[in-house]
Amino acid sequence: MYVPKQVLTNGDLAQTVDTSDEWIRTRTGIERRHVAGAGESTAQMAIEAARAALRVADADPRAIDLIIVGTSTPDHLMPSTACQVQNALGATRAGAFDLNAACSSFVYALAMGHQAIASGEHRLVLVIGADTLTRFVDWQDRSTCVLFGDGAGAVLLRATEGPAGILATLLGSDGSGGDLLIIPAGGSALPPSKESVEKGLHYLRMNGQEVYRFATQTLAQATEEVAKRAGLKPDQIDLIIPHQANLRIITTAAKRLKLPLERFVVNLQEYGNTSAASVPIALCEALEAGRINPGQNIVLVGFGAGLTWAAVALKWSISPARAVSPAYRVWWRWLLYRWAGIRSRLRQATRHVTVWLIRLANRIGHR
Ligand code: COA
Numbered sequence: 001m002y003v004p005k006q007v008l009t010n011g012d013l014a015q016t017v018d019t020s021d022e023w024i025r026t027r028t029g030i031e032r033r034h035v036a037g038a039g040e041s042t043a044q045m046a047i048e049a050a051r052a053a054l055r056v057a058d059a060d061p062r063a064i065d066l067i068i069v070g071t072s073t074p075d076h077l078m079p080s081t082a083c084q085v086q087n088a089l090g091a092t093r094a095g096a097f098d099l100n101a102a103c104s105s106f107v108y109a110l111a112m113g114h115q116a117i118a119s120g121e122h123r124l125v126l127v128i129g130a131d132t133l134t135r136f137v138d139w140q141d142r143s144t145c146v147l148f149g150d151g152a153g154a155v156l157l158r159a160t161e162g163p164a165g166i167l168a169t170l171l172g173s174d175g176s177g178g179d180l181l182i183i184p185a186g187g188s189a190l191p192p193s194k195e196s197v198e199k200g201l202h203y204l205r206m207n208g209q210e211v212y213r214f215a216t217q218t219l220a221q222a223t224e225e226v227a228k229r230a231g232l233k234p235d236q237i238d239l240i241i242p243h244q245a246n247l248r249i250i251t252t253a254a255k256r257l258k259l260p261l262e263r264f265v266v267n268l269q270e271y272g273n274t275s276a277a278s279v280p281i282a283l284c285e286a287l288e289a290g291r292i293n294p295g296q297n298i299v300l301v302g303f304g305a306g307l308t309w310a311a312v313a314l315k316w317s318i319s320p321a322r323a324v325s326p327a328y329r330v331w332w333r334w335l336l337y338r339w340a341g342i343r344s345r346l347r348q349a350t351r352h353v354t355v356w357l358i359r360l361a362n363r364i365g366h367r
Pocket residue numbers: 018019020023024027028103142143144146206208209211212215245246273303304305
């Protein structure tokens with residue numbers, strides 16, 4: 001996982017917009033958020049998170065078959081963030097694409113990564129959730145700017161024959177709610193223009209109450225449904241890692257599922273809503289805190305703009321003690337990343353020289 005160093009507390013926000021620490025805490029549970037600074041972007045955070053995942057899994061970037069980046073805030077409309085990650089890792093064998101299901105993107109991407117392995121087509125799939133929503137919020141709009149933070153989280157999926165791993169997946173969408181959470185301009189419907197910028201149409205707009213209602217219903221329903229598909233009753237789920245949007249949403253879901261809040265991973269007080277990054281960041285922190293152990297049934301569940309929702313039920317199989325790379329392998333990967341940078345520049349230079357030679361040959365041919 002990766003989160004920016006720059007922290008913005010509720011108190012900091014109260015100095016720039018008409019809000020208070022008390023309001024934000026009681027309505028959302030959020031206390032602070034990490035905000036991308038100069039030089040930080042969705043791709044840069046995704047690359048850092050991917051390198052951390054490769055370190056923990058002790059894997060070689062050249063063995064990755066597929067990279068999926070779940071994001072709705074890519075660095076560019078094109079190329080994809082996944083291609084930027086592929087280039088920085090030197091993942092020379094990998095296909096790469098972005099997947100946009102807003103805050104559900106990571107769980108969607110995890111389900112897709114699982115299918116890619118289950119099809120027999122791929123053996124090692126890198127799945128990343130990364131977003132920089134703070135670049136798309138209106139910092140004068142107190143109803144949205146207090147909610148979001150930035151970050152990235154990544155996991156590596158590996159083909160195994162064992163009984164553990166992903167047990168069931170669930171994907172859902174309801175486009176009729178598309179207007180409830182939307183960035184109106186910047187796409188093909190409303191390309192950037194002086195007018196669109198003046199009207200602030202590049203900022204995120206949200207109907208908070210409607211989204212809240214959708215989220216409270218969806219979180220519990222999706223968890224219940226994916227558990228059922230995995231052959232589990234809700235009380236057989238050891239840990240639920242939900243999208244970190246609002247503590248009240250998680251508390252309501254816990255009540256509906258008749259499960260104690262302790263069964264849920266909650267870290268939104270530190271990060272706010274990091275969109276696609278929230279579930280993988282919570283997964284990493286739960287792992288580091290020793291809350292995840294082999295044999296446990298875990299449900300990851302996301303919801304967001306679209307409207308979209310997704311859930312994955314899995315049986316954890318890796319012992320945390322195994323998740324350490326020997327030092328020489330860490331150095332080896334460091335060398336591979338340096339080489340990836342050199343290789344990328346060499347390829348760019350070769351392209352420039354080739355174009356130059358072709359132009360020269362054409363000019364000589366015309367004489
Ligand atoms: N500080 C102080 N007051 C605020 C405020 C803020 N940051 N944001 C809104 N308010 C005000 C409103 O203007 C309103 O004032 P009014 O009664 O004078 O009109 C009042 O607080 C209540 O607003 P309301 O929207 O009803 O608050 P709420 O209890 O529904 O909480 C959210 C607002 C945004 C926290 C809540 O709706 C929510 O969490 N929705 C889901 C958002 C979400 O998760 N989005 C991402 C999904 S992936």
